[in-house]
Amino acid sequence: MAKSNLFVNGSEGDKAIVLGNEAIARGALEAGIGYASMYPGTPASEIIAVLDKNKKHVENLYTEFSLNEHISLHGAIGASWSGIRSLCAMKNVGLNVASEPAQFLAYTGVKAGLVVAIGSDPGAPSSSNEQDDRWYSLHTYMPVMEPSNIQEAKDFTKDAFDVSEEFSFGIVLMAPSRLCHNAGALRFGNIRDRSNIKGDFKKDPENYLNLFSFAVKNHAKYLKRNELLKKYLIESKFNKTVNGGSSKIGFISSGVIYAHLMEAFDILGIYEHKILKLGFSFPISDELIKRFFEGLEKIVIVEEAEGFLEFQIKKIAYETGFKGRIYGKEFFSRTGELTLDEVISGVSAFLEKPPPASFDFAVKKDRELSDKLPQRSGTFCIGCPHRATFYSILKAVGFSNTEEKERDVVIAGDIGCYTLGLLPPYNAMDFLTCMNAGLSIGQAISKFDKSKKVIALVGDSTFYHSGIPVLLNAVQNGADVLYIILDNSWTAMTGHQKTPSTQKDIDGKPSSNVLNLKDLVKSLGVSYVKSLDPNSVKRFSAQIKSALKEPGVKVLIAKRECILQEIRRNKSLLKNGAKITETGESLYEIQKSRCVKCNECFVELACPAIILKKDEDTGGDYYYIDPASCVKCGVCYEICPNSAIRKVEFDLKSELKLDGKSLEITV
Amino acid sequence: MKKFNIAIVGLGGQGIITMGTVMKNAALNSDLQDVSGSERRGGAQREGYVETFVKYIFYENAAEMNNPRKSMHSPMIESGGANALISLEPLETLRGIKYLNKDSIVIFNKTPYIPISVRMGKTEYPEISFIVSELQKITKHIYYYDIDAISLEKFNSLTQKNIIALGILFAKADIPIDRFAVESILAEGKGAENNLKAFALGLNL
Numbered sequence: 091m092a093k094s095n096l097f098v099n100g101s102e103g104d105k106a107i108v109l110g111n112e113a114i115a116r117g118a119l120e121a122g123i124g125y126a127s128m129y130p131g132t133p134a135s136e137i138i139a140v141l142d143k144n145k146k147h148v149e150n151l152y153t154e155f156s157l158n159e160h161i162s163l164h165g166a167i168g169a170s171w172s173g174i175r176s177l178c179a180m181k182n183v184g185l186n187v188a189s190e191p192a193q194f195l196a197y198t199g200v201k202a203g204l205v206v207a208i209g210s211d212p213g214a215p216s217s218s219n220e221q222d223d224r225w226y227s228l229h230t231y232m233p234v235m236e237p238s239n240i241q242e243a244k245d246f247t248k249d250a251f252d253v254s255e256e257f258s259f260g261i262v263l264m265a266p267s268r269l270c271h272n273a274g275a276l277r278f279g280n281i282r283d284r285s286n287i288k289g290d291f292k293k294d295p296e297n298y299l300n301l302f303s304f305a306v307k308n309h310a311k312y313l314k315r316n317e318l319l320k321k322y323l324i325e326s327k328f329n330k331t332v333n334g335g336s337s338k339i340g341f342i343s344s345g346v347i348y349a350h351l352m353e354a355f356d357i358l359g360i361y362e363h364k365i366l367k368l369g370f371s372f373p374i375s376d377e378l379i380k381r382f383f384e385g386l387e388k389i390v391i392v393e394e395a396e397g398f399l400e401f402q403i404k405k406i407a408y409e410t411g412f413k414g415r416i417y418g419k420e421f422f423s424r425t426g427e428l429t430l431d432e433v434i435s436g437v438s439a440f441l442e443k444p445p446p447a448s449f450d451f452a453v454k455k456d457r458e459l460s461d462k463l464p465q466r467s468g469t470f471c472i473g474c475p476h477r478a479t480f481y482s483i484l485k486a487v488g489f490s491n492t493e494e495k496e497r498d499v500v501i502a503g504d505i506g507c508y509t510l511g512l513l514p515p516y517n518a519m520d521f522l523t524c525m526n527a528g529l530s531i532g533q534a535i536s537k538f539d540k541s542k543k544v545i546a547l548v549g550d551s552t553f554y555h556s557g558i559p560v561l562l563n564a565v566q567n568g569a570d571v572l573y574i575i576l577d578n579s580w581t582a583m584t585g586h587q588k589t590p591s592t593q594k595d596i597d598g599k600p601s602s603n604v605l606n607l608k609d610l611v612k613s614l615g616v617s618y619v620k621s622l623d624p625n626s627v628k629r630f631s632a633q634i635k636s637a638l639k640e641p642g643v644k645v646l647i648a649k650r651e652c653i654l655q656e657i658r659r660n661k662s663l664l665k666n667g668a669k670i671t672e673t674g675e676s677l678y679e680i681q682k683s684r685c686v687k688c689n690e691c692f693v694e695l696a697c698p699a700i701i702l703k704k705d706e707d708t709g710g711d712y713y714y715i716d717p718a719s720c721v722k723c724g725v726c727y728e729i730c731p732n733s734a735i736r737k738v739e740f741d742l743k744s745e746l747k748l749d750g751k752s753l754e755i756t757v
Numbered sequence: 758m759k760k761f762n763i764a765i766v767g768l769g770g771q772g773i774i775t776m777g778t779v780m781k782n783a784a785l786n787s788d789l790q791d792v793s794g795s796e797r798r799g800g801a802q803r804e805g806y807v808e809t810f811v812k813y814i815f816y817e818n819a820a821e822m823n824n825p826r827k828s829m830h831s832p833m834i835e836s837g838g839a840n841a842l843i844s845l846e847p848l849e850t851l852r853g854i855k856y857l858n859k860d861s862i863v864i865f866n867k868t869p870y871i872p873i874s875v876r877m878g879k880t881e882y883p884e885i886s887f888i889v890s891e892l893q894k895i896t897k898h899i900y901y902y903d904i905d906a907i908s909l910e911k912f913n914s915l916t917q918k919n920i921i922a923l924g925i926l927f928a929k930a931d932i933p934i935d936r937f938a939v940e941s942i943l944a945e946g947k948g949a950e951n952n953l954k955a956f957a958l959g960l961n962l
Contacts, residue, residue, distance in 0.1 A: 106782075106785070107778065107785065107792065239793065239829065239830070267795075268832050269832070271795050271797070272793065272794065272795040272796075272832040273781055273794065274791075274792055274793040274794065275785060275791055332826065346831075346832065349832065350831045350833070352825070352826065352829040352830075352831075353829070353835075354831075354835075356826070356827065357835060361826055429833055430831045430833040430834070430835050431833075431835055448837035448858040448859070449835060449836050451858075451895075452837035452838075452854075452855050452856065452857060452895075455855065455857075455894070455895065456836065456854060456855035459854060459891065463852060463883070464848065464872045464875050464883075465872065465874055465880070466768075466806050466848070466873075466874075467804070467872070469804045469873060471770075492877075514873050514874065515877050692876060696873060696876060698804055701871065718909060718915055719915075
């Protein structure tokens with residue numbers, strides 16, 4: 091966001107480059123929301139983050155990073171029933187957790203408009219599955235809107251609140267990562283008057299007491315509302331028909347894929363076919379589709395994932411007696427992200443019109459090269475305490491990356507930054523699915539395979555999300571697991587939202603309600619609980635070893651703040667002129683003469699600040715700690731078996747210290 | 758309608774997203790102009806592949822801008838569709854090769870960041886000469902520099918390398934937006950002084 095904070099102050103006539111997520115948030119702001127919440131999740135996190143960041147400049151806006159999606163959506167419902175327009179955001183898998191309130195929302199209905207903005211993640215670059223949440227609406231009956239670009243992301247969100255109130259449904263606004271993280275031009279609208287946003291809960295037992303015969307009545311009511319909405323959607327502004335020429339072929343699409351499709355047509359030079367753009371992908375009006383079918387013999391449905399539109403439209407075709415053929419998933423993949431390239435190829439194959447030569451050439455070139463290129467996977471940031479935790483675990487269980495051997499301890503993975511520990515070189519997870527599956531599955535394995543020790547991992551935010559009942563369950567049912575809570579004090583992966591573990595804000599302000607995690611774990615009935623700094627790898631590793639010998643549920647808290655937050659705070663404190671308690675500067679370096687390239691730091695720890703350099707004199711390679719990237723966590727210094735890494739300290743009296751001992755300065 | 762597509766690739770933490778944001782903000786001056794382009798963030802961690810697309814669209818007239826067949830733009834660039842490719846890491850230039858055509862301009866940074874698979878001895882990092890020869894099979898407009906070294910030398914920091922690369926882009930490619938627009942954005946942003954210097958440095962490389 092540029093200049094004078096247009097996100098808050100922009101009005102009609104203003105234009106800016108914004109992120110898809112910011113456009114959704116702005117749409118909600120223009121619609122007059124008073125409540126916004128989420129449990130953070132990529133690619134949706136910025137939707138609430140931008141509102142949270144700006145709330146001090148916005149009258150009557152409450153924001154919350156809830157502990158999980160179930161709570162977050164319930165919170166939005168509570169706000170709605172109090173007459174406050176509310177926005178709840180989540181990532182695709184978040185709806186699994188929030189599916190319970192979502193199931194009830196159609197029954198009870200809303201009072202003030204309620205929008206659930208969902209960031210889906212086709213291709214799963216930031217997720218553990220690529221589920222298409224639109225299918226939920228076949229039973230939750232939540233209407234689904236799909237904006238195609240930045241402008242629609244804002245406009246649809248704003249309008250969704252009106253539709254929500256008119257038909258008493260929570261509206262799902264679906265945005266795949268391609269839209270959430272699209273940055274483009276947005277024309278702003280005006281913000282509704284915010285001065286009169288005030289809660290007033292009015293009892294409505296007929297709708298809100300949803301059980302027995304009330305529930306059955308409510309069921310009938312929402313089916314009727316759904317029919318009314320379908321009727322409204324025959325001629326609404328959200329679904330658009332682009333008329334074609336004499337062609338008997340029509341295309342149907344929605345969301346970002348529609349944008350791909352229009353660009354694909356332009357690249358292929360095809361302009362003669364009729365096109366239906368569905369702004370609402372649920373419900374779909376039979377009459378709308380019937381009208382579109384008129385004069386057409388072939389229909390091509392262009393969409394991502396498993397064919398939600400195709401499923402509905404084929405049913406409508408059957409019921410309305412359409413005689414033509416409907417194509418879809420034969421031409422467009424069910425899995426992975428449906429890219430612009432794939433839409434071009436699919437349309438080109440269907441219409442038998444070849445793409446430009448430069449396109450074919452580039453696709454071929456990429457195919458030829460891509461297998462030959464070394465794969466690159468993300469890894470922990472330099473100085474990340476998780477790297478030290480994984481190193482310690484692997485050392486404790488006698489496993490090494492440089493030797494081929496099987497690790498016999500079962501390591502249960504979970505969701506967060508530490509999930510990256512499943513990648514090489516650590517390979518330190520044996521399964522990974524959803525939030526808190528680690529201990530849940532791990533405790534059962536500990537019962538049925540007594541020959542292996544089980545270590546389950548969890549981050550602080552994930553633990554607070556839904557891990558507490560899992561731990562309690564493990565204790566109550568006598569599981570035999572070592573549970574390591576990697577407590578870095580933040581929901582780091584999604585942009586550092588606070589957790590109950592957060593002690594100090596980024597500006598150094600202490601949190602008012604920090605939880606004592608160790609006490610909480612104790613109170614759940616765990617007698618073996620210790621909190622340690624994972625960067626002291628030798629001590630931490632020894633502790634893991636001895637914990638594994640104990641029976642029952644053992645908990646180790648790997649307590650060290652996310653290095654990025656620590657660095658940011660120090661920078662911001664320095665900028666504000668505060669004194670840092672540090673006594674001096676230090677520097678770690680590898681002594682070429684002592685290093686035998688045993689790979690303990692370069693491959694086992696695999697810190698990216700340790701790099702391979704060419705020796706200009708000998709022509710060989712040597713390991714080198716890049717001072718521009720090193721954050722001086724000191725872990726490599728501790729683990730080097732040959733004492734080849736040394737710590738050089740310059741204290742404030744310009745006294746040079748080497749490995750803790752003072753030296754005479756000879757320079 | 759004229760289009761100009763820029764693909765920017767590299768690794769998390771190199772400032773790729775910032776480059777895209779600066780380039781997009783520089784294009785807000787005309788009504789008959791649109792801008793689109795998504796980012797592949799894929800987690801904020803170090804060493805992961807990141808790409809961002811900057812797509813400039815110039816309409817001939819208002820009628821074209823309101824034509825539904827012309828006014829909707831994908832956030833992605835198609836294979837062979839980039840007018841320019843900037844890569845802040847040599848190996849990643851080859852991952853971005855699919856966006857190139859015979860007229861594309863390629864600018865890449867010579868400083869390698871070794872992937873874990875190479876550290877573990879499972880794969881080999883390609884030589885710069887191989888990267889250049891693969892690029893030459895497609896386009897002859899190839900420019901590469903050790904931008905990390907330049908940034909370190911001039912600024913004692915790697916933070917400026919993305920802005921140096923933007924300067925190089927303006928020097929080597931015929932970018933259809935005003936470079937003064939970029940400069941005025943840099944002048945208003947964080948670290949303005951160094952960024953303006955870095956941009957000027959790139960312009961003269």
